[in-house]
Each structure stands twice: as C-alpha cells, then as structure tokens.
Amino acid sequence: MSELPVVVVGAGPAGLSAAAHLVERGERPIVLEAGDRAGAAVSQWHHVRLFSRWSELVDPAAVRLLERRGWVRPEGYPTGAEWAELYLVPLAEALGGRVRFGARVVGVARRGRDLVVDAGRDDEPLTVHVLTDAGEERITARAVIDASGTWGSPNPLGGDGLPAVGERAAAAQISYRVPDLATSSARYAGKRIAVAGSGHSALTALVALADLAEREPGTKIVWLLRRGAVGNAFGGGESDQLPARGALGLRARKAAKAGRIETVTGFRTAAVERTADGRLTLESFDGHRVEDIDEVVVLTGFRPDLSWLSEIRLDLDPVLQAPVKLAPLIDPNVHSCGTVYPHGEAELRHPEPNVYLVGMKSYGRAPTFLSLTGYEQVRSVVAAIAGDHESAGRVELVLPETGVCGGAGVFDAPEEVKGGGCGTEPAGLVTSAR
Secondary structure: OOOOOEEEEOOOHHHHHHHHHHHHOOOOEEEEEOOOOOOHHHHHOOOOEOOOOHHHOOOHHHHHHHHOOOOOOOOOOOEHHHHHHHHHHHHHHHHHHHEEEOOEEEEEEEOOEOOOOOOOHHHOOEEEEEEEOOEEEEEEEOEEEEOOOOOOOEOOOOOOOOOOEOOOOOHHHEEOOOOOHHHHHHHHOOOEEEEEOOOHHHHHHHHHHHHHHHHOOOOEEEEEOOOOOOOOOOOOHHHOOOHHHHHHHHHHHHHHHOOOEEEEOOOOEEEEEEOOOOOEEEEEOOOOEEEEEOEEEEOOOEOOOOHHHOOOOOOEOOOOOOEOOOHHHHOOOOOOOOOOOOOOHHHHOOOOOOEEEOHHHHHOOOOOOOHHHHHHHHHHHHHHHOOOHHHHHOOOOOOOOOOOOOOOOOOOOHHHHHOOOOOOOOOOOEEEOO
C-alpha cells in the first residue's frame, strides 16, 4: 500500500495544510474538492473579517511551500475573501495537479469489504468514490484525511435539533449565514429581524445589523437566546487573548445596552408561522411567541455530514459526533475558558486504520474551532501516516484564552450561566424570557 496516494477531502485550510505536510514528507496526496476553487466554503463568507491575525491563520508547512515561490505573508486581520485569495488559492496553485476541483466524494470504504466484514479487512486499501462532471470514479488510497468541514450542514432554527414546524415552508425568509449587507442591505433595511444563536457568528451579525439600524430607521433586531440568561454570551471582552474577538463582543454589548437590540432569553423555537401579511411568528416550546418578524438569521452552529462515511468504522461520541477520545477535551457543557488540551493523531484515531477526521469536522457539533487547532492536527496525523510516530505523539497546542467560562454557552439554566465567574450580564438588557 505504500505506493498508493493519500486522499485528502476538502481544499480548505485544514485540507491544503494536510497536503503540504504530505508533500514535505515525500507522500503523494490527492486533494478532492467539491467546489470550483480552493477555499470554496471560506469564499461563501467572504465579507466576514476574521478575529485571528494572519500569523494565526497559516500553517508552517504551507508557508515553507509558498515561500519557495516568493510568497510573503500579509499582515493584519483578513476577511474570508482575503484569506482565500491571498493564501488558500496560492497554496492550491503551489500544490499543482495534486488538487482536483469539481470532485465530490460520495463514499469511502475498504476495498471489497462492507462495514460488517472482518475477514481480510486490514489487508485491503481504502476506496474513495468520487462524482465529477465526467461521471463516477473510484480511487484506491492508503489513507483518507477528511477535512471537508461542516459549512454545508448548518444547524436548524428548531430548538430540539430538528427544523421547527414550518421552518422549511418559511425558507425564503430564513438565512443560515451572516448577512452580507454590502449586497443584501435592502433585504434587511427597515425590517424586524430575528437573530438566533449565541456564538461569534451571531455576534458578528448583531453588530452588522445594529450598524444598519443606525443608518436605516425602522430596522429592528430581536436576539433569540436558548439559554436562560445572557450571561457570558458577549465573550471575554478585554480578557480575550484574541483582541479582535474580544472587541466583537464589546461592540455587541454596547449595541444591546444602547437599545438597538431586543433580547429574548429562554426561547427554544418550536414553530414558525406565516401570517396573512407575510410576516413570521416564532413560537417556543413553552408557548412564548415572537411576532411581526420579517427575516430570520439562524446562526446556531453546524454539524458534520457523516452520510458518505457509513461504510467506515468510526468511533464517535454519541453527543458531540466527534472522535470519542477528543470529545471530553472540547465538550462545551464542561469545557472552560477556551483551554484545549493538546491533541493529535492519538485522539483522532478510529477503529478503521488510516482514516481521520480533521479540522472543523473533527469537532463534530462542538463550536469555537481555531485554524491553529486544525494545523496541529494534520501535522500529527500526517506524521503518523508517514510512520513517524515519535513526531505524531509530540503534540503541542496552546490556544488563546477567551476569558469566558462555560464553553460555548450551551447552558440553559441562569444559575449555570452565571456560575463560571468570567462573564457578567449587563443590567437592563433582557426584555423577556430563547
């Protein structure tokens, strides 16, 4: 099998990083990207500015490859468009024919063995089934690194993890992405907008919409929180070791205290109803109603698409859908203050040899993933694939503190939200019970 390629699924930050590490170790990667360009998913949120500096967004092996071509790392905080155009696209070009676009992976298996067959399984290579414009093909591989991310699988508005009743029917008035107000301000200007979610994407949307409300009279924003109190939803502020991330929360807090954002806590959406005038009414599981909504922006996180890995033996945590050894390190129900313990190939390993989920997909449903995490993951995984187990086990990962206890704020009870001690609730902000 040593002559077979290593297939990398996804030409995003983690996938291209994996390919750079493979090339550096003399391996033969094939990167399969469903989109038509490198960083296709990143390009879809091109208007959003990252809260990480360039130095925290590039992989060392990728930089070594790029610098041989005269590349110079930019400075500052890029937008998604700049990250893709100034780093991911040049990196894919440096990798050349190893990266294939318009190649959608629809299945991975052991050659000639379905999920239940033990006999001879470990002696067979992996097969990767790919759809392209030319038809279907099968690639035989010694290893598969799934860096396909979670961008294509946003969580629904429904508070039980399933689409709320009526959510699909109201799809024309519901978005699952941070609005690009440079091109869609007319959709939101002068409207009453509900924003559901408590993470950094939700804060980004709240800040942008609050700015729009200042310019466009009649624009109203309703922030729907599932948790029972605002608590640490605004993040760590000045305690955040990523200053731009802390500043984002402070801006959102300021807009809320200025009265530009109405906050509804303890609201888990059960149903979406369209009224006679075309507006929406959102109803929670306990009967609370938020009425006269024109648009809904749902930013409640993402989940992994595991459907095309159904013939692979994965060991996933039943709650987070992350590798079972990694899950306790990233569980937002217990994880505190942004501290992520060092992890690499050992925590990402599955019962199926030489199959790894890396990057955002490795976190399953857990939020708050940083690119530095993915780069360290692939460095360790590639070392293991290449047989350098000493390097694979030498994992060092130090991530910036958020200054916020209680993980991603999935807690619902007010006493739990306030118990962490790192965040406080601004006075006079909550107007009703997400």
